[in-house]
Amino acid sequence: MLDLTRLRTFRAVLASGSVNGAAANLGYTPSAVSQQLHALQRETGLELLExxxxxxxxxxxxxxxxxEAEALLEQATRLECLAADLRGGRTGSLVITHIASVGASWIPAVAATLSREFPDLRLDLRLWELTQGAGSDTDVEIAVDLPGTDSEKIRDGYDTEELLTEPYVVVLPAGHRLASRTEVPLKELYGEAWVDNDIARGACRRILLDACAAQGFTPIFQLETQDYGAAVAFVEAGAGITVMPRLSYSSVRADPGKVAVATLVEPTPERTIVVRTRRTGAGSPAIARLLELLRAKVAGQRPKQAVNSAAPGRVRA
Structure with a gap:
């Protein structure tokens, strides 16, 4: 069993570049740091430093x-924080993984409400696009549902509720030939200069590419960004068009004088946003309240003050 103190000392030496620097940062003597390093190398049988x-x-x-040690130390730190919370009688922590558009549109108000109503609760918020549901320590996951993929298999032990199915929209420069439309057939975007906006080329991009393929073409991405706001800024500058889910566009502060927005049709690409909750946390008041707040966001209604853990929603086990 590796000693965590020695691992942390090793990491500190790497970060500072010297034993003396690590000793100053850690509050140890240089000889103590050297002893920790020698012990770690004996423990592993490896020459780790030169x-x-x-x-x-x-x-x-x-x-x-x-x-490899970095990931282990992160897990150990989270476990130590949890133990400290439980010793102090606090609620603990809630790990929430969410897609970027939900993070910009819903999560700030939801997190503020949870922090106010559960002051001892620590919220750990992570971007779903960077994990694609691969983490095993997520309590709540707000994700894009992509049936028939491995994303469902790795979520054994979670209940899934559909929150919202929404169309994709095309964002056009204000002077574009299609700017006066409220709906645009997807095939009319063939040959346009597209601005990519997907942070990880994940589920949202796949839905769009599949819809384009069904119409017999592949988008020409002349510019690639990893941010919805940046993509819309390129459109405002006249660099091309971009396509994204409706909620993603609503999370961006676009200049209505510089862009036009239309719903894609024939076909209408759609994405379904789901929330997955760990079954072992089914009795958690904080998770019940989180679900209530998310449902209220979807409905466009102001959340009620009372917690109702039996609020309606379609759930898949």
């Missing part, structure tokens, strides 16, 4: 070891 000039640098093996 001297270069007056400093220390990781060996090739050390760099690989450090990368």
């Amino acid at each position: 001297r270069r000039g007056r400093g220390l640098v990781p060996t090739t093996i050390g760099r690989r070891f450090a990368a």
Whole structure:
């Protein structure tokens, strides 16, 4: 069993580049740091560091070891925080993974309400596009449903509720030939200069590309960004068009004088936003309240003050 203190000391030496620097940062003596490093190398049987000039640098093996140790230390820190919360009688923490558009549109108000009503609750918010549901420590996941993929299989132990099915919209420069339309057939975007906006080329992009493929073409992405707001800014500048789910567009502060927005039709690409909750947390008042707040956001209604854990919603086990 690896000693976590030695791992943290090793990481501190790498970050500071010297034993003395790590000792100053950690509040140890240099000899204590050196002893921790020697003990870790004996413990692992690996040569993790080598001297270069007056400093220390990781060996090739050390760099690989450090990368794996980082994930272990993050998990250990979360476990230590949880233990501290439980010892202090606090509610604990809630890990919420969410898609970017929900993070911009819904999560700030939802998180503020939860923090106010559950002051001892620690919220750990993460971007779903960067994990694609791969994390095993998520309590609540607000994601894009893509039936028939492995994303459903890795969510065993969770209940799934559909929140919203929404269309995609095309964002056009104000002077574009299609700018006066409220609906635009997808095939009319063939040959246009597209601005990509998907942070991870994940589920949302796949839905769009599949719809284009059904019409017999592939979008020409002349500019690629990883942010909805940046993509709309390019459109405002006249660099091309961009396509995104309706909620994603509503999360962006676009200049209505510079862009026009139309719903895509024939076909209408759609994405379904779902919320997945860990079954072991089914009795949590905080999770029940979170679900109520999300349903209220979807309905466009102001959330009620009372918690109603039996609020309606279609749930899949």
